[in-house]
Amino acid sequence: MRTTGRGGIAVIGSGAIRIAQGVEFDYCCVKAVERFRRRGIRAIMMNVNPETVSTDYDISDALYLEPLTADDAMPILET
Numbered sequence: 001m002r003t004t005g006r007g008g009i010a011v012i013g014s015g016a017i018r019i020a021q022g023v024e025f026d027y028c029c030v031k032a033v034e035r036f037r038r039r040g041i042r043a044i045m046m047n048v049n050p051e052t053v054s055t056d057y058d059i060s061d062a063l064y065l066e067p068l069t070a071d072d073a074m075p076i077l078e079t
Contacts, residue, residue, distance in 0.1 A: 008061065009036050010077055012068060013047025033060045046073060 011029045029045065036043040037060070045060040048068050057063055064076055 008042030008044060009033075010044050010046055011036075011060070012073070013045060030059055037061070044076075046076065 009032075011032050013026050013029050026047065029047070033043040033045055042061050044062040044064065046064045046068065048065060
């Protein structure tokens with residue numbers, strides 16, 4: 001997780017690995033986002049795995065389904 005320039009948190013999901021392998025990690029990311037939002041902290045989710053619950057648009061304040069490379073993630077984190 002990294003604090004964004006606008007005072008929020010970015011939670012980075014595990015991305016697509018293999019079937020059933022990333023589900024537990026994605027669930028933990030969703031729980032982290034929920035906790036931050038309950039505390040009034042802006043939380044965005046970055047996850048390239050469109051098959052999991054973390055990609056539900058109602059979970060976080062913003063959702064990015066970008067590849068999880070530094071070149072793709074840094075522009076999002078810098079906003």
